[in-house]
Amino acid sequence: MIDIPVPALIAVGATLGLGNSAFMLFSRNAALKRRLFPVTLVVGAVLFLVIVHRMFGRVPPIMWVAIAVIMTFTAVTVRFCDACGMPGQRLPFGPPPKCMRCGAAIDGPPAR
Numbered sequence: 001m002i003d004i005p006v007p008a009l010i011a012v013g014a015t016l017g018l019g020n021s022a023f024m025l026f027s028r029n030a031a032l033k034r035r036l037f038p039v040t041l042v043v044g045a046v047l048f049l050v051i052v053h054r055m056f057g058r059v060p061p062i063m064w065v066a067i068a069v070i071m072t073f074t075a076v077t078v079r080f081c082d083a084c085g086m087p088g089q090r091l092p093f094g095p096p097p098k099c100m101r102c103g104a105a106i107d108g109p110p111a112r
């Protein structure tokens with residue numbers, strides 16, 4: 001395995017996270033976001049687990065479970081406004097949320 005220092009891994013994660021946040025906030029392309037969102041979730045989780053492993057020598061089993069639960073919940077509940085592409089969270093109960101940017105109901109399909 002390539003021996004990348006932990007601070008460099010954190011810098012890479014922060015840079016990717018900022019770039020992803022900017023894309024999610026400013027792009028209006030909901031279809032592209034639906035395709036890329038699961039990839040960003042997996043990349044973020046893998047990077048996080050690599051950093052934890054490098055820092056502590058192992059990843060506790062509870063952390064694997066927590067990451068899997070958080071990723072699944074996020075992938076299932078985050079939707080994108082069809083009108084403007086803004087992300088929102090649709091819970092399994094209740095009406096679809098209103099878009100923070102344009103006010104349309106966020107009722108599109110989940111990311112895939």
Ligand SMILES: [Zn+2]
Pocket residue numbers: 081082083084085086099100101102103104
């Ligand atoms: Zn909108």
